[in-house]
Amino acid sequence: MRASTFWSFLLLFVAVFLPGMLAVLISTGRLTTSPAPPLAVVVTLLGLVAVGVAGLANLQIARQTARNLGAVCQALRQASQGEVSSRIPHSERSHVEPVAAAVDQLQDFLRSHFAEVQSSRDQLSLVLNSMVEGVLVVDEQQRVVLLNESAYRLFRLPQGADGRLLFELVRNPQLLLWVTRVLEDRQTVGGEVELLSNPPRVLNLRVLSLPEGGARGAAMVVATDISQLRKLERVRQEFVANASHELKTPLASIKACVETLLEGGAIDDPQFRDRFLGMAAEQADRLDKLVRDLLSLTRIESEGRRDVEPVAIDRLVEQCVGRQLRNAEKRAIGLRIEPPDTPVQPLADEDSLEHVLENLVDNAIKYTNSGGQVTIRWQEEGGAFVLEVEDTGIGIPPQHVPRIFERFYRVDKARSREVGGTGLGLAIVKHLVQSLGGEVSVNSRIGKGTQFRIRLTLAPLP
Numbered sequence: 306m307r308a309s310t311f312w313s314f315l316l317l318f319v320a321v322f323l324p325g326m327l328a329v330l331i332s333t334g335r336l337t338t339s340p341a342p343p344l345a346v347v348v349t350l351l352g353l354v355a356v357g358v359a360g361l362a363n364l365q366i367a368r369q370t371a372r373n374l375g376a377v378c379q380a381l382r383q384a385s386q387g388e389v390s391s392r393i394p395h396s397e398r399s400h401v402e403p404v405a406a407a408v409d410q411l412q413d414f415l416r417s418h419f420a421e422v423q424s425s426r427d428q429l430s431l432v433l434n435s436m437v438e439g440v441l442v443v444d445e446q447q448r449v450v451l452l453n454e455s456a457y458r459l460f461r462l463p464q465g466a467d468g469r470l471l472f473e474l475v476r477n478p479q480l481l482l483w484v485t486r487v488l489e490d491r492q493t494v495g496g497e498v499e500l501l502s503n504p505p506r507v508l509n510l511r512v513l514s515l516p517e518g519g520a521r522g523a524a525m526v527v528a529t530d531i532s533q534l535r536k537l538e539r540v541r542q543e544f545v546a547n548a549s550h551e552l553k554t555p556l557a558s559i560k561a562c563v564e565t566l567l568e569g570g571a572i573d574d575p576q577f578r579d580r581f582l583g584m585a586a587e588q589a590d591r592l593d594k595l596v597r598d599l600l601s602l603t604r605i606e607s608e609g610r611r612d613v614e615p616v617a618i619d620r621l622v623e624q625c626v627g628r629q630l631r632n633a634e635k636r637a638i639g640l641r642i643e644p645p646d647t648p649v650q651p652l653a654d655e656d657s658l659e660h661v662l663e664n665l666v667d668n669a670i671k672y673t674n675s676g677g678q679v680t681i682r683w684q685e686e687g688g689a690f691v692l693e694v695e696d697t698g699i700g701i702p703p704q705h706v707p708r709i710f711e712r713f714y715r716v717d718k719a720r721s722r723e724v725g726g727t728g729l730g731l732a733i734v735k736h737l738v739q740s741l742g743g744e745v746s747v748n749s750r751i752g753k754g755t756q757f758r759i760r761l762t763l764a765p766l767p
C-alpha cells in the first residue's frame with residue numbers, strides 16, 4: 306500500500322495468481338484525508354472488473370488447452386499401438402493446432418509405413434504359398450514361427466502349427482537332429498528322409514541357419530518331395546532288372562542248345578539235332594516277341610496321346626477273330642462275336658485298337674482251358690463306347706488283379722512262359738488305351754472267367 310501523489314490518496318495493490326496469469330488488483334483505500342475524485346474511483350473499478358474478466362477467460366482457455374492436449378496424448382497413445390486411422394476432431398484442436406498437425410503428419414507417415422509393411426508381408430506370403438517346396442522356420446526354442454502351405458502338406462501338419470514346438474508336429478528324429486545341429490553350429494545340413502505315412506513319402510531336406518539379428522527364426526527347413534522321383538527310379542531299376550532277366554532266360558536256352566549240338570556230337574544225330582534246333586528256334590521266337598513287346602511299350606510311352614477318328618470296330622473284330630481262329634481251334638476254344646443291335650463306333654487310332662484287341666483275345670485264349678469260350682462284344686454305355694473281351698477261363702485271384710497291368714507281372718510265371726507270354730501284353734494294353742483317352746478295367750472270378758472292359762469316346766453318328 307502506498308500513497309499516490311497523482312491521485313492524492315492511498316492505493317492498495319493486490320497481486321493474485323490465476324492459472325496462466327498474474328493479476329494485479331488495485332484498490333482505493335479511504336486512507337487519505339482528501340476526498341477521492343469520482344473519475345478515479347470509476348477507472349479503478351473498471352480496472353478491477355477488466356482484470357476479473359481476463360482472469361476468468363484465461364482460466365477457461367487453460368482448461369480447454371489441457372483437455373485438447375489430453376486428446377493429443379490419446380491420439381499418440383493409439384498411434385503407438387498401431388491405430389492410426391482416427392484424426393483429432395476439429396473441436397479438440399483449438400490452442401494445440403501445431404501439435405495436432407504434427408500428430409496428423411505422424412499418423413500419415415505411420416499409415417503409409419504400415420501399408421508398405423503389410424504389402425511386403427502379403428507378397429512374402431504369396432511367394433511362400435506358391436512354392437512347391439515346403440518352408441518352415443523355427444526359433445531358438447524350435448518353435449515354428451513361419452511356414453507355408455507346402456510345409457503343411459509335405460509334413461502332414463495339423464492346422465494351427467504356427468507357434469507350436471517342432472517335435473510336437475514332426476516325429477522324425479533325423480529332422481529334429483538336423484535342426485538342433487543347425488541351431489548350435491550354424492552350418493547347413495540336409496539329406497533324404499522317409500516319413501512314415503501311407504504311402505511313405507521321401508523328402509529331400511535342407512536345414513539352414515538364418516542370419517542372426519533382425520530375423521525371428523533361427524533355422525529354416527526347406528523340403529522337396531522326391532517320392533515320385535524315387536518311385537520312378539525304383540520302377541526303372543526293376544524294369545531293367547526284369548527285362549535283363551527275361552532276355553537272359555531264352556538266350557541261355559539257345560546257348561545251351563547250340564553248345565549241346567556242337568560239343569556232344571549231337572549235331573550228327575538227326576533226331577537230336579532236330580529236337581535241339583526246334584528248342585532253339587522256339588526260344589528265339591520268344592526272344593523276338595519279347596524284344597518286339599519291349600520296343601512297342603517304349604514307343605507307346607514316348608509317343609503320348611494319339612490322334613483319334615471313328616474306327617469301324619466290326620471289321621476290326623472280324624479281322625482279329627480271323628487271325629486268332631486257328632489258335633483257338635487248336636485249344637478247342639470257341640470264339641464268339643456279339644455286335645450291338647444299333648451299330649456304334651469308337652473314336653480311336655485303328656492300329657492301337659487292333660493291338661489292344663489282339664492282346665486281350667490272345668490272353669483270353671491263353672488263359673482258358675479247352676472247351677471254353679471267348680466272347681467279344683461292344684456297345685454304347687452311358688454315352689461312351691465300351692468293348693468287352695470275356696472268357697470262361699481260369700480267372701485271376703483278387704489279390705493279383707490290381708497288379709496285372711504292371712510290366713512283367715504274371716500271376717503264374719510258369720504258365721505264362723508255357724503259353725508264350727512275355728508279361729508285357731497288359732502293360733501295352735493299358736498304355737495304348739490311355740493314349741486313346743480311354744480306360745481299361747477288369748472283372749474276374751477264379752475258375753469262372755475274366756472280363757476286360759475298354760471304355761473309349763463314342764464316335765458321333767455319321
Ligand code: ADP
Nearest residue numbers: 668669672709715716721726727728729730731
Ligand atoms: P502275359 O504275356 O504273361 O500274358 P500279360 O501282361 O498279357 O502277360 O498278362 C499279365 C498276367 O495277367 C498274365 O501272366 C496272367 O497271369 C494274367 N492274365 C491276363 N489275362 C488273363 C485272362 N484273360 N485270364 C486270366 N489271367 C489273365
